Amino acid sequence: MKEYKLIIGGERVAGSGGTYEVINPATEEVVGEAPEASSADAHAAAQAARDAAPAWRRTSPENRANLLMALAVEIKKRSDDLLPLIMAETGATLKVGTALQIPQAVSRFERYARGALLDISISLPPSIMPTTPLAAGGVIGGVGLRQPVGVVACISPYNFPLVNMAGKVGPALATGNTVVMKPAPQDPLAIIEFAEICEAVGFPAGVVNVITSSTPDSGAALVDSKNIDMISFTGSTEVGVKIFAAGGKTMKRLLLELGGKGAAIVRQDADLAKAIAGLMSVWGFHSGQICTAPTRAIVHRSVYEALVAGLASAAPQLKVGPPDMADTVVGPVISGAQRDRIEQRIASGIEAGADLVVDGRSPEGVDKGFYVGPTLLANCNNQMEVVREEIFGPVIVVVPYDDDDEAIAIANDSDYGLYDYVFSEDTAAAYAMAQQLEAGHVGINTAQRNHEAPFGGFKMSGVGRDGGDFGLYAYTEMQSIVWPG
Ligand code: NAD
Numbered sequence: 001m002k003e004y005k006l007i008i009g010g011e012r013v014a015g016s017g018g019t020y021e022v023i024n025p026a027t028e029e030v031v032g033e034a035p036e037a038s039s040a041d042a043h044a045a046a047q048a049a050r051d052a053a054p055a056w057r058r059t060s061p062e063n064r065a066n067l068l069m070a071l072a073v074e075i076k077k078r079s080d081d082l083l084p085l086i087m088a089e090t091g092a093t094l095k096v097g098t099a100l101q102i103p104q105a106v107s108r109f110e111r112y113a114r115g116a117l118l119d120i121s122i123s124l125p126p127s128i129m130p131t132t133p134l135a136a137g138g139v140i141g142g143v144g145l146r147q148p149v150g151v152v153a154c155i156s157p158y159n160f161p162l163v164n165m166a167g168k169v170g171p172a173l174a175t176g177n178t179v180v181m182k183p184a185p186q187d188p189l190a191i192i193e194f195a196e197i198c199e200a201v202g203f204p205a206g207v208v209n210v211i212t213s214s215t216p217d218s219g220a221a222l223v224d225s226k227n228i229d230m231i232s233f234t235g236s237t238e239v240g241v242k243i244f245a246a247g248g249k250t251m252k253r254l255l256l257e258l259g260g261k262g263a264a265i266v267r268q269d270a271d272l273a274k275a276i277a278g279l280m281s282v283w284g285f286h287s288g289q290i291c292t293a294p295t296r297a298i299v300h301r302s303v304y305e306a307l308v309a310g311l312a313s314a315a316p317q318l319k320v321g322p323p324d325m326a327d328t329v330v331g332p333v334i335s336g337a338q339r340d341r342i343e344q345r346i347a348s349g350i351e352a353g354a355d356l357v358v359d360g361r362s363p364e365g366v367d368k369g370f371y372v373g374p375t376l377l378a379n380c381n382n383q384m385e386v387v388r389e390e391i392f393g394p395v396i397v398v399v400p401y402d403d404d405d406e407a408i409a410i411a412n413d414s415d416y417g418l419y420d421y422v423f424s425e426d427t428a429a430a431y432a433m434a435q436q437l438e439a440g441h442v443g444i445n446t447a448q449r450n451h452e453a454p455f456g457g458f459k460m461s462g463v464g465r466d467g468g469d470f471g472l473y474a475y476t477e478m479q480s481i482v483w484p485g
Contacts, residue, residue, distance in 0.1 A: 006035045006212065007195045009048030010205025016041050020214040022189055025091035025332040026323050026369040034188045037211040042180070042221035045209040049151040049178040050227040052206025057148050057176040061116045064174055068113035070201040072106045075162075078197065082190055086162060089187035091332040091369070093323040096286050105166040111451070112170030115472050120175075121145045126485050139485030146476035148176035149253050150229035153222040155243075157235040158184040158334045159289045161191055168232045168255075169208065171471035180228065181210045182219045184235075186334050188212035223247050230475070233257065234291075237390075237416070237460045244463070255464040255474050257291070258457055259390040260418030263411035264294035265433060267404075267424035268302045271445070275423035276310045278447040279396055283374035284318050284329045288394035291461075292419035294447060296387060297398045298410050304400045308378045311396065312357050315374040320363040332369045333393055339370040342393035346375055349386030349397065355379045360394060382413050390416065404433060412438045417458030421447070440465075 004019075005012035015035030022031045037045075075082065079102040087097045122144035131137035154168035161183055172179050183191035195210040211218050216239070222228050223246045230253035233243055240258040247254055266275045275297075282293045299307050323331035333339050343361050350356050360373030378398040380387050387397050401407045411420055420439040424430040427444065434442035440457045455467035466474045 001032055004032060004034055004189055004192045004212075006037055006041060006045070007192070007199065007208070007210045008041070008045045009051065009209065010199065013041070015213070017213070020185075022089055022186070023335070024088045025334050028368050028370075031085070031088045032189050034185075034192070034212045034214075037213040037218040039217050039221035042182075042211050042218040043225055043227070045180045045211050046151065046153070046222060046225040046227035048206040048209050049180050052204060053151055053178045056178050056204065056207050059176070064176070065113045065116040067201060067203055068109050068116060068170060068174060071197060072109035072113065074197050074201050075102065075109065075194070076106050078193075082162070082193060085193065086187070086190045087323055089189055090158060090161065091323055091334060092286060093328050093331040094326060095329070096331075097323070101160060101162060104160070105162040108163065108166035108170045111468075112174040112471070115171060115469065116174035118469065118472065120469065120472050120476070140482050141485045142480055142482040145479045145481060146175065146473065147479045149475055149477050150177060151180070151227055152177045152230045152232055152475060153180045153182060153219075153225075153228045155182045155219050155222065155231065155233045155235065156184055156191075158186040159286060161187040162194060164234050165191055165194065167466060167471065168234075171466065172232065172475045173203075173207070175472055175475045177230070177475050178207045179209065180222060181208070182222060183210075183212060185212070185214045220246065223252065224250070226250055229253060230255070232475070240462065253477070255466060256462040257455070257466070258418070258460065258462040259392075259416060260291045260293070260457065260461050261296055261388070261390050261414050261416040262292060262294045262419045262421065263296045263298055263414065263437070263439070264421035264423065265407045265411060266297060266299040266303060266307055267407075267422065267426070267429070268300040269425045269429075270300075270303065270423035271425055272303060272307055272310055274445055275307065276314060278421060278423065278443075278445075279311060280314055280318070281447045282396050283315065283394040287330055287333050287372070289333060289392050291392075292441070292449075294419075294421045295391065295396060296411075296414075297396055298401055298407050299398055300407070301400045301402055304398070308357060308376070308398055311376050311398075315358040315376060318374055320360075320371055320373040321365060322369070330371075330373060330394055332371050334370070336370050338393070339372055342372050342391055342395060345386050345389065345391045345393075346377070346395060349377045349380065349384055352384040352386065353379070354384060354386060354397065382410055388414065404429075408433060408436045412436075415460040418461035419443070
């Protein structure tokens, strides 16, 4: 078994707390031992990133672009080793692993290699300023430069370790920041491999550091550190709130991509096949461990029975099983603790009066691993915990409605506001509804994404935006420079 180490300032360092086991959620076997970083290790990594920052921010955009492109090439070359490791750590199915875990990370590095070359400064029109006691009047020119923030801690959740990290590290490095990566405790090993690749393709020591740990302490130490200027965090709203509060002490710049409870409004004029296909992504795409998933179906009463029946007959067609079997659609969830949490949420829905139309608890055909099959709870209302709280598993709840205003009110009656959906063949009506939804994104008749679109949440789903060029802006500070014309 490979001996994984932290990478701090170009050195491979053992975790001060020894190691901990990373468990394969499909087999419950040990995938590998990850270093257990202490708070002191986190502070050392922050210091190393700080030391490397002045030289890195002076590198040319071409240099940064070349290194990012080299990363993309190397990750692609190494995908035969990385994919099995990521699948073992995350429980991703062959389909999700092959199509997304590596290719999406590669395309993010390619995108931000191009981004490094982009001029993202803002030219200001000349301004006529009057003479004042401060200075003589005249034409004053100016520019808004986007400068690197400095040192960025990139703290990520389980589900898509490399893709999530690429979405942070890519734009952060492109714009001249150094980084400390802190992956999720459950799937850290591919991120250590990735840090080694950064070293191999020629990133200078200290520009990319990595710490891993089984506890939140090392992440919290990064949030406290004066050597960290920005926290780029993707994870739960609960932890996001803690980071928001703790980061205030050192005035951290924050990009917080948090939880969601995606409302999917299905209007009376929806193409039900399209709506059902979109909703089924909650079951079939990474076992519902997706922040943007349309988990909350809000369905016009006239099509309610048909939609519920359609989902109920589709669910058994999704094979639950080991992720490495080609016909598996629903793999395991990340851990036993998460499986138990999902099952508790389902039980709370039943207790509150929801109809359990499809029960995915204890699915057949799997005798080990942490599995929950597709689950459908119908006849729900917005007072139920199962409708209000994020589940992060393959569970759809269905709430009926009678008119458009009620649908919007139900959708917006949520602490979250990450990603909503409208299914309707009247695209003008769907667009008008989309504008009234309190969510950072709305998909009309699709669960597809546009990676150039700004990505982020309203309300408790986060602060800030990344995606496309917005990712570049997120890792910069605006600096104005003015001069007499
Ligand atoms: P989590 O919040 O439990 O953990 C995320 C990361 O934060 C981990 O690396 C963890 O070690 C670290 N952490 C925990 N406590 C910390 C603290 N006090 N200070 C600093 N770091 C700390 O999330 P998770 O369970 O790994 O992932 C699931 C959650 O992530 C869901 O809520 C999901 O919606 C969310 N998510 C959001 C997006 C998005 O883009 N909005 C994408 C994927 C996942």
